[in-house]
Amino acid sequence: MARFEFKLPDIGEGLADAEVAKWLVKVGDRVVEDQPVLEMMTDKAAVEIPAPGAGVVVEQRVAEGEVVKIGAVLYVLETEGSIRGMQEQVAEPKQAEAPAPQAAPQSEAGVLTPREIIDFAGTPVLAPPAVRKLARELGVDLAQVRGSGPGGRISAEDVKRHTSAPAPAPVVATGERTPLRGVRRRMAETMAESARSIAHVTGFHELDAGAFQTVYRRLRDDAEAAGRRFPFDALLVRAAAIALERHPIFNSSLDDERMELVMHPQANVGVATATPGGLIVPVVADAGARSLDDLAAEVDRLAAAAREGRASVADLRGGTFTISNTGAWRGAHGTSLIRPPEVALVAFGRIEEKAVVRDGQVVARPVMPMSVTFDHRVIDGEQGLSFALTIRGLIQEPEQLL
Amino acid sequence: MVAGDQSDPADVLIIGAGPGGYVAALRAAQLGRSVTLVEAARVGGVCLNEGCIPSKQLARFAAVKATATDLAGSGMPAFSGPPDMVAFQKSRAAAVSALVGGVESLLKSAKVTVIAGDARFVGQTRVCVQTGEDAVRFFDFKDVVIATGSQPIPWAGAPFDGERVVEASRALEFDRVPASMLIVGDDYIAVELAVAWARLGSRVTLAAPNERLLPELDADLSAAALRGAKLAGVNVLLDTRPDDPGDQELVVVSMRRRARLDGLDLAAAGISKPSLAFEVDPQMRIARHVFAIGDVTRGYGLAHTAMMQGRVVGDVLGGKLGAFDSRAIPVAVFAAPEIASVGSSQGVVGRFPLAALGRAVIEAKATSGFAKLVFDGDDGPLIGAHLAGPRSTDLIAEMALAIEMGATAEDLALTVHAHPTFAEALMEAAEVSLGRPIHVRPPRGSAN
Numbered sequence: 001m002a003r004f005e006f007k008l009p010d011i012g013e014g015l016a017d018a019e020v021a022k023w024l025v026k027v028g029d030r031v032v033e034d035q036p037v038l039e040m041m042t043d044k045a046a047v048e049i050p051a052p053g054a055g056v057v058v059e060q061r062v063a064e065g066e067v068v069k070i071g072a073v074l075y076v077l078e079t080e081g082s083i084r085g086m087q088e089q090v091a092e093p094k095q096a097e098a099p100a101p102q103a104a105p106q107s108e109a110g111v112l113t114p115r116e117i118i119d120f121a122g123t124p125v126l127a128p129p130a131v132r133k134l135a136r137e138l139g140v141d142l143a144q145v146r147g148s149g150p151g152g153r154i155s156a157e158d159v160k161r162h163t164s165a166p167a168p169a170p171v172v173a174t175g176e177r178t179p180l181r182g183v184r185r186r187m188a189e190t191m192a193e194s195a196r197s198i199a200h201v202t203g204f205h206e207l208d209a210g211a212f213q214t215v216y217r218r219l220r221d222d223a224e225a226a227g228r229r230f231p232f233d234a235l236l237v238r239a240a241a242i243a244l245e246r247h248p249i250f251n252s253s254l255d256d257e258r259m260e261l262v263m264h265p266q267a268n269v270g271v272a273t274a275t276p277g278g279l280i281v282p283v284v285a286d287a288g289a290r291s292l293d294d295l296a297a298e299v300d301r302l303a304a305a306a307r308e309g310r311a312s313v314a315d316l317r318g319g320t321f322t323i324s325n326t327g328a329w330r331g332a333h334g335t336s337l338i339r340p341p342e343v344a345l346v347a348f349g350r351i352e353e354k355a356v357v358r359d360g361q362v363v364a365r366p367v368m369p370m371s372v373t374f375d376h377r378v379i380d381g382e383q384g385l386s387f388a389l390t391i392r393g394l395i396q397e398p399e400q401l402l
Numbered sequence: 403m404v405a406g407d408q409s410d411p412a413d414v415l416i417i418g419a420g421p422g423g424y425v426a427a428l429r430a431a432q433l434g435r436s437v438t439l440v441e442a443a444r445v446g447g448v449c450l451n452e453g454c455i456p457s458k459q460l461a462r463f464a465a466v467k468a469t470a471t472d473l474a475g476s477g478m479p480a481f482s483g484p485p486d487m488v489a490f491q492k493s494r495a496a497a498v499s500a501l502v503g504g505v506e507s508l509l510k511s512a513k514v515t516v517i518a519g520d521a522r523f524v525g526q527t528r529v530c531v532q533t534g535e536d537a538v539r540f541f542d543f544k545d546v547v548i549a550t551g552s553q554p555i556p557w558a559g560a561p562f563d564g565e566r567v568v569e570a571s572r573a574l575e576f577d578r579v580p581a582s583m584l585i586v587g588d589d590y591i592a593v594e595l596a597v598a599w600a601r602l603g604s605r606v607t608l609a610a611p612n613e614r615l616l617p618e619l620d621a622d623l624s625a626a627a628l629r630g631a632k633l634a635g636v637n638v639l640l641d642t643r644p645d646d647p648g649d650q651e652l653v654v655v656s657m658r659r660r661a662r663l664d665g666l667d668l669a670a671a672g673i674s675k676p677s678l679a680f681e682v683d684p685q686m687r688i689a690r691h692v693f694a695i696g697d698v699t700r701g702y703g704l705a706h707t708a709m710m711q712g713r714v715v716g717d718v719l720g721g722k723l724g725a726f727d728s729r730a731i732p733v734a735v736f737a738a739p740e741i742a743s744v745g746s747s748q749g750v751v752g753r754f755p756l757a758a759l760g761r762a763v764i765e766a767k768a769t770s771g772f773a774k775l776v777f778d779g780d781d782g783p784l785i786g787a788h789l790a791g792p793r794s795t796d797l798i799a800e801m802a803l804a805i806e807m808g809a810t811a812e813d814l815a816l817t818v819h820a821h822p823t824f825a826e827a828l829m830e831a832a833e834v835s836l837g838r839p840i841h842v843r844p845p846r847g848s849a850n
Contacts, residue, residue, distance in 0.1 A: 003674070026526075027526060027672040027689070028526060028672055058672050058674065059672055059673060059674055059689060060689050060690060061688075061689070063687065063689075063690045064690070066683075076674060126783060126808040127808065128806055128807045128808065129727075129728075129806050132727055133723075136723045136725055137723050149808075150810065151781060151782065151783065151808070151810065153808050177721070
């Protein structure tokens with residue numbers, strides 16, 4: 001019998017840590033090689049961590065919801081033989097029948113000196129115990145808080161100011177409490193960050209989608225005839241990519257530390273996707289450079305991966321702009337929150353027949369609601385309208401998209 | 403009953419009712435958990451029954467005798483004859499019983515179920531408690547806290563025999579003053595015992611395996627402890643590891659302690675037994691529903707650490723965001739002089755000698771003590787304090803608070819301390835570090 005400490009491997013993209021989303025086995029469970037043992041949640045992707053070999057999980061060292069660093073021990077696996085590439089855990093000393101008299105070490109490795117005791121507490125942030133407790137309760141990382149006291153001492157006020165969240169309501173005993181984890185936790189964090197830091201402005205528009213629908217149906221039918229799929233969103237991504245080329249400011253980020261605008265060399269268009277686990281945004285990399293067929297295939301692949309919880313970290317990173325198609329959910333007009341560090345987002349609603357005036361006549365036309373939301377710290381009202389008009393033109397004269 | 407018989411549900415099961423376990427039980431119960439507390443001996447653990455509390459009774463008893471002897475030259479009538487240790491032991495036991503009774507009644511009013519017996523794991527979520535020679539009870543727990551404390555490590559020279567070679571706790575129970583005594587060890591327990599029994603009239607030899615007493619603490623404190631022990635009449639042999647007890651009447655061994663985990667059968671619950679002590683996270687967790695607190699975890703093995711950890715675990719079990727993030731854990735040594743320490747020794751130091759303090763001169767023997775404060779840079783916060791002298795074990799609380807609050811030398815220097823008290827030494831030491839002391843000459847070259 002050998003025991004192995006299984007450590008969190010490097011799961012790519014230079015991530016330093018990940019959250020334990022779910023244990024898929026219990027202590028005492030027997031696993032076979034490559035069987036998923038637990039699910040880790042990185043930035044927005046769930047990653048299943050397979051067993052390195054067959055054995056019994058004898059100890060779980062981390063709990064669900066815990067954020068652990070690369071290299072941290074996740075669990076201990078007891079196996080019959082050795083596992084390639086893994087070092088056996090130092091054998092536990094056998095339980096002695098009677099304590100051996102010579103067992104008195106001169107200096108015990110397990111005894112901490114007072115110096116170590118103070119280090120044990122972690123990073124020395126200058127904050128009194130009650131403030132540290134408050135920070136824990138509000139989920140504030142004290143290392144990120146600027147202290148207003150002498151020598152940078154952090155006060156309770158500093159912690160409260162750091163978060164826009166109101167002071168915690170007194171804990172109510174009633175009601176079931178569920179910890180926010182994984183995708184839902186990231187959503188909460190990202191959206192709060194967005195609301196806190198971005199100066200949102202939203203403009204509403206109504207687009208005549210008649211020609212667009214015709215073009216889309218043709219593309220869809222052609223693709224189906226060829227045994228492929230052509231997602232509706234692919235055309236919207238195409239429109240966004242062309243508009244971004246004409247309005248590069250919409251494809252930028254604000255470095256607010258240095259007050260510098262960063263223009264992105266390529267348009268990576270995220271597509272907001274509702275999943276059972278929460279909102280995630282897979283990204284079509286370099287959407288401007290792709291052919292329409294390529295775009296369709298990529299949007300189709302990403303949507304399926306996202307819905308099935310298989311999206312990889314790479315699929316979810318590097319976005320420079322986001323589109324949101326709320327039409328699929330019968331959404332009409334609505335405002336949106338921009339994903340930092342992006343500066344804009346366009347949302348499309350459900351196409352419905354509406355009475356509109358054409359050449360002095362009231363006629364029924366398919367109308368698509370659209371809202372363009374931008375960060376007014378970076379983009380002014382005229383630029384915002386100009387971008388919206390470009391998209392309107394692309395949708396209403398969809399030949400430009402082909 | 404037979405193994406496999408019916409079991410009782412235990413929402414929270416705590417193994418060990420020492421200062422960690424009983425505090426965890428009270429806090430978890432306060433927060434609405436239903437707690438079962440298993441204890442093999444007496445509620446209160448080693449600390450209350452045979453450690454901290456009785457050793458302080460002995461230290462006080464010996465200190466009063468030493469003080470009276472000191473004052474004999476100032477008109478106080480001298481003691482005649484040896485102390486009555488039988489009477490002392492009776493009053494010692496009574497005080498311990500009163501405190502144990504106090505804890506028991508707190509547990510009772512908190513509706514904590516206390517089960518007497520030895521616990522061992524028999525499954526993932528099941529514990530078997532040997533409640534009598536032929537009686538066992540089973541408990542199925544949701545959460546379990548391991549708080550079984552520590553036990554002394556035996557000495558190479560001779561095994562414990564309970565009569566001539568004894569562990570430190572037995573050395574608190576002697577009902578006469580032994581003519582001679584060898585104490586093997588250099589930790590605070592060894593030093594406290596040596597001073598107390600020497601003051602009571604025993605011929606005490608302290609064989610310390612390291613080059614200094616209290617080797618974990620600041621070197622200045624080691625020097626003060628050595629001076630004080632010698633003054634109390636202890637024959638101190640440093641860097642000495644005796645091979646056998648020699649012709650000493652009694653041998654007391656205090657060679658540190660180790661986690662008490664034998665017999666718990668941790669493997670049955672899927673927990674691996676640590677070689678020394680458990681590594682825990684800030685919530686004192688070793689697995690999702692398994693917690694460990696006190697001497698079974700890595701650390702200095704102090705009752706007050708266990709008690710804080712007990713509160714943390716109780717909070718966590720009660721659904722609160724508790725975490726053990728104490729920055730300052732004081733160490734208190736009740737010897738001659740009293741010694742106390744918290745935090746670091748490295749930094750900008752301000753040292754004030756008690757010889758310059760009015761209150762210390764009143765208690766003439768106290769003038770060899772000092773207060774040594776350590777700051778993180780010239781304007782930085784206090785990060786350590788090392789005190790030798792009367793009341794040091796109480797004064798260290800101010801230092802721990804100052805560290806936790808991030809107080810600077812200015813903060814301490816500008817806080818009024820009552821006169822004449824030993825606490826003034828803290829304010830004075832802060833002023834020394836700022837280069838502007840009133841009651842000692844400023845260090846040469848410092849700003850005026």
